Amino acid sequence: MSTPRVQLLIEDQHVVMDNGILQVTLSNPGGLVTGIQYNGIDNLLEVLDVETNRGYWDLVWSQAGSTGTTGTFDVFEGTTFRVIVENEEQVEVSFTRTWDPSLEGKFVSLNLDNRFIMLRNSSGFYSYAIFEHLADWPPFNLPQTRIVFQLRKDKFHYMVVADNRQRFMPLPDDRLPERGEPLDFPEAVLLVDPVEPEFKGEVDDKYQYSCENKDLHVHGWICFDPPTGFWQITPSSEFRSGGPLKQNLTSHVGPYTLAMFLSAHYAGEDLVLKLNPGEPWKKVFGPVFMYLNSVVDKDNALSLWDDAKEQYLKEVHCWPYSFPASEDFPCSDQRGKISGRLQVLDRYISHECIAANDAYVGLAPPGDVGSWQRECKGYQFWTKTDGDGSFCIGDIRTGDYNLYAWIPGFIGDYRNDTVITVTAGCEIDVGDLVYEPPRDGPTVWEIGIPDRSAAEFYIPDPNPKYINKLFINHPDRFRQYGLWERYADLYPDGDLVYRVGLSDYKKDWFFAQVNRKKDDGTLEGTTWQIKFKLDDVDQSGAFKLRLALATANVAELLVRINDPKIDPPHFSTGEIGHDNTIARHGVHGLYRLYNVDVPGTTLVEGENTVFLTQTPRTSPLQGIMYDYIRLEGPPPPDSKETL
Structure with missing residues (x-):
């Protein structure tokens, strides 16, 4: 026919x-x-x-x-x-x-x-x-x-972003001043007199429907x-900026689709x-x-x-499409292919290389380690490894690239130092690649999961006045509005204290270190404590504190060991970040890894305390989210011989 x-x-x-x-x-x-x-x-x-x-x-x-x-x-x-x-x-x-x-x-x-x-x-x-x-x-x-x-508001009322993120949506009229109350930032509106009464008391915010590039299909x-x-x-995400974890807007009240x-x-x-x-x-x-x-x-x-x-x-x-007429869009036979296998060598987990399964491997323009997450001028091509760490990326535009990777379960970023030149029709096999994540000594203790997200930490229930019904009993419970204010509700007088061996990071580590809002409306910085015991301390040894941050927003993290008032502190990040993740209902922005030297002389036998202070306090939306924290002990004297 x-x-x-x-x-x-x-x-x-x-x-x-x-x-x-x-x-x-x-x-x-x-x-x-x-x-x-x-x-x-x-x-x-x-x-x-x-x-x-x-x-x-x-x-x-x-x-x-x-x-x-x-x-x-x-x-x-x-x-x-x-x-x-x-x-x-x-x-x-x-x-x-x-x-x-x-x-x-x-x-x-x-x-x-x-x-x-x-x-x-x-x-x-x-x-x-x-x-x-x-x-x-x-x-x-x-x-x-x-x-x-912008679709017709009299026709399109049901929005779908994912299998578990779909619902009937408010009307754009509900966000107007006579029907909606603006909250801490203009994107968030409390619906006080919506056209449809079912939406009364809900918060509407387009950022609640953001999605990572890797899932934004x-x-x-x-x-x-x-x-x-x-x-x-x-x-394909090849033309999007920021790599697979970059979050972008999708659809939202309007009805808009982006x-x-x-x-x-x-x-x-x-x-x-x-x-x-x-x-x-x-x-x-x-x-x-x-x-x-x-x-x-x-x-x-x-x-x-x-x-x-x-x-x-x-x-x-059908990607890359064969029908676009522009010579600037190359079809499949004008592109290249790369394959290989990624392994991990962490000598304190295994003396042998282990397969980097479910790792993210990608090509992005040449740059520093981890630069792919800030890259926005060129093209990026990403895939995930299979069970033995093997990967294959096809239909790569011609050009020069570095090969990058990161592996859930391990801190840091991998970059292959060799610049890879992709030409039309090429098939490049890079063979076996080995990532050695940052590691100086055995794990003394750790908090969280190294996966570039704060999702595993304690996400509080939202204030009942600021609910999006979609995210009640939802895996993405962090997408509710105003969760940063719950910190002061949970810790009205003192800050979080985490006791290694007794506390559970899923229940006892608040997902974001934010400023505390006091009863008079003013803000104060917060200092979190990690308490841990050491039976024996090698005073001549060098410990290492690894701080992997999932996001930062106009923050400064100060680290002090056993003395909360020492000045200068043992470590400072300086002011970092404009991710705005806290306001936009996320659990990660840009990934940052800090490695802090902890001389054995700063530690004692018995109880020790790490003090983590977030200092700026001009906005409730300032702060940081941790991905993972690890204290490493000094390497054993015979560590080289045991490799």
Whole structure:
């Protein structure tokens, strides 16, 4: 049975792509998505809003040398429209905005090529963009770029981000001042008089629906009348910044659906793309797929989520796509492949190498150890190892890379020092690689699990006044609003004291070391204590305290041993972090590892205490989260001989 061919209708103000399944209307020459007709609905996008606010690419930019993560917001519209491909099987159209010196200060110094693709017999459409900056153009900062779709609020009420994160959502009207009460930051609103009474007393915050890149595959909305799904599918994270653990926004009240490519969320300025004077840059963001589906039976509407997940797998199977016409997007035979095996050698666990199973292994642009989590200019390619530590990464863009890895259960980061050059069609076998995690001596005690997250620590129940019902009895209970204030409720007069051998980090180690809010509203820094006993101390030996932090936000961690007032302290991180993880309901941002020398002379036989002080106290949202803490004893005298 033949299916309708793809048709392109060009009008003065609009361009229409139609394949008989759906019809997508774009502004001409701007390239804004003004309408999507599907399943008998004349427009899935918000018809009550102006055309420029329905579907668009945007970016945030600032002048070179500026600091922070904000800047000029720009919904970029094309000034030139071109037809790239037009035949019965495919239409690809391009909307470009070209930079020239007369635009300096008005627009970011980028050539922007925004493209849309529709295929025959495809229930959706694709979009990608090519950003290009020439060496002699002014440098700039780029904190964010993304695709935004605002769906009809009278149609799309049910949102799905994951199997266990889906629900009927409040209306955007519920966030307006007459219906909602802003909380400690503008994204969080307490719904005091919502249109639907069922949402009264709930907190709505888009960051409660954030997702790590490694899990951010498909999300969207379901309309029940007629049963229709609108989904944003991202089959590859190669063009996203920050690596597999970087968290990004997904869908939220609006109803909005986003495709985030570059953002500073959960990282701060470290993930603002900063071009230097004389530095050329080009990057392709996407393609991503906007998928539409439907069923006849309203009672079966939730099955649209299962179908969307199946469609995601089909898109992954087709990646890298063969149909984008730009030479800047290489197809599979223009890419390379790498394989190998990763092992771990920790002599205090095993004298032999052990398989690095379930490790994250990736290629990212050359840089320092762990630099991949701050990398935002190039491309990254990641996978997980199998049971014996073997890995294979295919369809890698040509270029120079370092190979990086991190392994749950072990602290620190691996980087292979050899720069790997990937060429078209290459198959590189790097053989057996060995990661030796930081280790000086045997474990005296440890707190937590080295997995770059604070999720295993004590997550308190939320204040009953600030509930999101979705996260009650949910694995991600940390996504509730206001958990930082629960610390003062649990520790109103004194700070946390953890006793090694008696305390349980799942119950007794609060997930975030934050400031205490006193009854008069002022804040004070906090000092946590780790108490432990030593039967014997080698005063001439060197102990090591490993502090792996899951996140930090305008914090300074001071470490003192057995003397809470010694000045200067034995160790200070200095001011660190702008991750803002505490406010955004996460349990990790950027990973940081500190290795503190502890001379044996600072310890005593009997009880010892490590004092951990978080000093800045200008905001309730300042603080740190620990990933893992370990005290190592001096290496045994015969350690070299026993290896």
